[in-house]
Amino acid sequence: MKMPESGSLASEGAKVVLATSCDENHPPENIIDGRSETFWVSTGLFPQEFIISFPSPKTISTLHLDCYNVKRFLIERSTDTDPVDFKPLQDEKDLPVTDNQLMKEEVRVSNVQANHLRVSILSGHDHFVSIHRLHING
Amino acid sequence: MTVGVEMCTKNINIPDSRDTVEMFIFDSAGKELFADVVQKYWDDPSLVMVVFDVTNEMSFKACDKWLGRVMSKNPHISCPGVLVGNKTDLEGRRVISEQTARQFAEANSLEYFECSASKMKNVEQPFYFLANAYHKLYKEKLEVMKSLA
Numbered sequence: 001m002k003m004p005e006s007g008s009l010a011s012e013g014a015k016v017v018l019a020t021s022c023d024e025n026h027p028p029e030n031i032i033d034g035r036s037e038t039f040w041v042s043t044g045l046f047p048q049e050f051i052i053s054f055p056s057p058k059t060i061s062t063l064h065l066d067c068y069n070v071k072r073f074l075i076e077r078s079t080d081t082d083p084v085d086f087k088p089l090q091d092e093k094d095l096p097v098t099d100n101q102l103m104k105e106e107v108r109v110s111n112v113q114a115n116h117l118r119v120s121i122l123s124g125h126d127h128f129v130s131i132h133r134l135h136i137n138g
Numbered sequence: 139m140t141v142g143v144e145m146c147t148k149n150i151n152i153p154d155s156r157d158t159v160e161m162f163i164f165d166s167a168g169k170e171l172f173a174d175v176v177q178k179y180w181d182d183p184s185l186v187m188v189v190f191d192v193t194n195e196m197s198f199k200a201c202d203k204w205l206g207r208v209m210s211k212n213p214h215i216s217c218p219g220v221l222v223g224n225k226t227d228l229e230g231r232r233v234i235s236e237q238t239a240r241q242f243a244e245a246n247s248l249e250y251f252e253c254s255a256s257k258m259k260n261v262e263q264p265f266y267f268l269a270n271a272y273h274k275l276y277k278e279k280l281e282v283m284k285s286l287a
């Protein structure tokens with residue numbers, strides 16, 4: 001595996017601690033390596049989810065999610081030391097279809113803190129969806 | 139007779155790959171009495187298998203209705219599907235010909251199979267077909283995803 005991009009969540013010590021699908025060629029670490037070319041893929045059925053844990057409390061003002069074929073999704077945060085007690089960052093949201101193009105979604109929040117983030121993909125525009133990059137601006 | 143929905147799993151290894159398709163099967167009763175109940179389990183179907191009894195015309199006639207019900211669950215995503223004529227061991231009592239069933243299957247973009255569950259004949263084939271079709275879809279989508287950034 002290539003080194004994560006500098007400034008990516010992985011380079012800051014974040015880890016994907018849970019993912020509901022695992023194709024060894026497209027592991028969940030690809031979400032936080034800062035690159036849009038690498039991705040995590042769901043291997044079938046919904047819902048799907050992944051949890052990212054930060055080494056220290058992370059301030060979030062804008063969250064960028066590059067994905068493909070995600071329809072309904074939900075992002076939640078936890079301020080507990082363990083990845084429990086998740087509270088929504090925003091309401092469930094629907095993304096449009098983007099044919100042969102990455103969907104670049106931006107979620108703005110008012111400087112909240114999180115120790116863990118959980119992204120749930122509740123439905124897709126296809127059987128399989130991919131998450132290419134998650135980036136956070138503090 | 140199946141009452142409501144029975145849930146089971148089946149793993150199928152895909153030839154020439156290290157991949158396995160793990161099926162979560164919702165074996166749903168065909169009795170109209172259970173129609174509302176069984177459809178509660180059908181969110182976001184991935185694959186479809188419609189089974190009828192080749193000795194029972196009513197059973198064959200009902201396939202159209204059941205197929206429509208599954209496909210309406212997610213009209214924007216197409217699902218690989220199969221039609222299976224069961225009870226081929228009861229040769230003398232057969233009322234639905236292979237040709238009739240095959241025509242219906244083709245008209246609905248389904249692959250057609252015949253089997254005898256009681257004689258354990260040809261039962262695995264439709265499952266292999268579906269698993270391989272799903273795996274093929276997955277591989278195709280991966281190529282699209284790889285081309286995106």
Ligand SMILES: Nc1nc2c(ncn2[C@@H]2O[C@H](COP(=O)(O)OP(=O)(O)O)[C@@H](O)[C@H]2O)c(=O)[nH]1
Pocket residue numbers: 139140167168224225226227228253254255256257
């Ligand atoms: N002769 C014969 N009978 C069968 C076959 N498959 C099922 N049956 C009979 O058909 C009846 C209903 O079978 P079942 O699997 O419970 O049907 P379901 O309601 O569709 O799940 C039972 O009496 C079975 O023994 C078959 O391949 N040949």
Ligand SMILES: [Mg+2]
Pocket residue numbers: 139140165
């Ligand atoms: Mg049954």
